[in-house]
Amino acid sequence: MYLHRSKALLLFFVIFLSWIWPAGHASALDLASAVAAVPNPRAESRTWVADPANAIRLGRDEINGLIQAHETQSGVEIAVVVLPTIGEFIPKEFATALFNHWAVGKKGQDNGVLVLHVLDQRRIEIETGYGLEGNLPDVKCHWIVEDIAIPFFKQGSFSDGHYEIARALITGIGNPDAERQTLTGHSARAPGTRVDSPPEPYELPYSHASLGDFHSDSPLSALSIISLGSGLFMLLLWPVLSHRHRLVHPDPLDQLDHFRKRAWLVKAGAAAIVVALLAWEWQSLASQWSVLFVFPGGFLVRRYRARRLARLRDQPRLDPNTGEAMRRLNEADDDAYLLAGQVCEENLGAKDYDVWVSPSGFYRVEQYDGAHGFEACEKCSFHTLRKIGTRIIDPPTTNAQGLAEDSFTCAHCGYAKVVKRSLPSLASSSSDGSSSGGESFGGGSSGGGGAGGSY
Ligand SMILES: [Zn+2]
Structure with a gap:
């Protein structure tokens, strides 16, 4: 009878896996994977410019110095990203996703700007955080694109163009009422005065094949296959072992005990399946939401266990x-x-x-x-000891642990005891204001404001 259950269990996992398989190449997940592959300049060199192919090596240090000086003074975070290609992704969507992935801008202030320049698509996007949409409305970004980015980039002056974009962004942030001329009319060099050398050969740090279709060309990683296989094996071993045990030991109580002792197989099997999913997600660089589908599986296993135990408990005993x-x-x-x-x-x-x-x-x-909620009593050894109250002796503060006393009483023999335990200190409110010494951007988000243009 219960072998049917193991078949149902297997069927469930096959359906479950075939259901989540294709989720790996939903485009939203792919975009998340692609932006995650862009080198984060804060993490790698504590700078503000991501230029993996050296496309703006001529002016990169100057641009970085300008942004750093402004960030020190205002807290505004400006990220400049120059990529030879982003494959077939749409620059605007890529910019918004990258902005939010890096969390450009200080947390709570959302005072970040991300400039994305995609060379092969000849496209520039300026993405602004919520906190700057007052000082740097979309129209200002549009002026900067039209008056600076397009003319400079058309002439191949990528470094000078990015320098002037950063300068104009800073001017705009500091002067909410700045006119178009104030913002974009003061270039130090004319477009075409300095032309950058071509970028170094660049391959996408992610391959479209690995993001793509699992059904056809991309195999699962070895870890995924091994984990998945051993996980399913352990899950199925449980009912098989308990069936074999029943043939040798017909006593229901004996079987019950055996069944409970082998329950670790289910936990280990479930853990292995979670590892398989994580490894698979890791390989596809997709987000890990599909692991949530493990929970219905866990529910079914628990139900199987409960029914099996109930049946063994009710089965007639023989003298x-x-x-x-x-x-x-x-x-x-x-x-x-x-x-x-x-x-x-x-x-x-x-x-x-x-x-x-x-x-x-x-x-x-x-x-x-x-x-x-019942513990074994230390005196009479029955499971009749329970907590009857908690008294806080020292309440916890933001920088110190607290102390509490739990009182226990045995309902059978009357034994009583008091146990002291420490209470964790309260979470301190994070101070992410002006300090930018961390390994990443500050925690800002973008709702998609800004402007873009092609040259
Ligand atoms: Zn007792």
């Missing part, structure tokens, strides 16, 4: 000496066969006892788990 069928006593009658502590456990709900009696007079007491 081991005479082979006669035994009878299970009801809750009122079984008290006569139980110790006072066991009756107390049963009344509390901490444990549940079944008493089976044979016509010959032989009887057996079986113990089952009840509610949580």
Whole structure:
């Protein structure tokens, strides 16, 4: 009977996996993977310019110095990203996703700007955080694109163009009422005065194949396959082992015990499947949401376990000496066969006892788990010890742990004890204001404001 359940379980996982497989190449996940592959200049060199192909090596240090000086003074974070290609992604979507992935701008202030320049698409995008949409509205970004980016980039003056873009952004942020002429009319050099050398050969740090279709060309990583295989094997081994055990040991109680002792197989199997999913996601660089689908699987396994245990518990027992069928006593009658502590456990709900009696007079007491929250008493050893109260001696503060006392009393023998425990200190409110010494951007977000243009 329960072998059917294992088949149902297997079927469930096959359906489950075939369902989440194609999720790996949904375009939203691919975009997240692609932006995650762009080198983060804060993390790698504590600078503000990501230029993996050296396309603006002529002016990169100057641009970085300008942005750094402004950030020190105002806290505004400006990221400049020059990429030879982003494959087939749309620059605007890429810019918004990269902005939010890096969290450009200070947390809570959202005072970040991201300039994305995609060379092969001849495209510039200026992405602004929510906090700058007042000082740097889309129209100002549009002026900067039209008056600076396009003329400079058309002439191949990428370094000078980016320098002037950064300068104009800073002017605009500092002067909310700046006119178009103030913002864009003061270039130090004319477009075409300095032309950058071509970028170095550049390959996408992610391949479209690896983001693509698992059904056809991209195999799962070895880790995924091994984990998935061993996970499913362990899940199926559980009912198989318990079936084999039943052939040798027909006593339901013995089977029950065996079934419970082998439950680690399910935990290990489930863990291996989670590892497989994570490894698979890792390879596809997709986000890890699909792991959430493990929970319905866990629910089904728990239900299988509960039903199996209930069936074994209810299965008629045979007198081991005479082979006669035994009878299970009801809750009122079984008290006569139980110790006072066991009756107390049963009344509390901490444990549940079944008493089976044979016509010959032989009887057996079986113990089952009840509610949580009861501990074994150190004096009488019944599971009748429970927490009756907590007293806070020292409340925790933001920089120190607190102290509390838990009181326990045994409902059977009256034993009482008090246990001290420390309370974790309160989470301090993070101070992410002006300090930018960290390994990344400050934590800002963008809603998609800004402007873009092609040259
Ligand atoms: Zn006790």
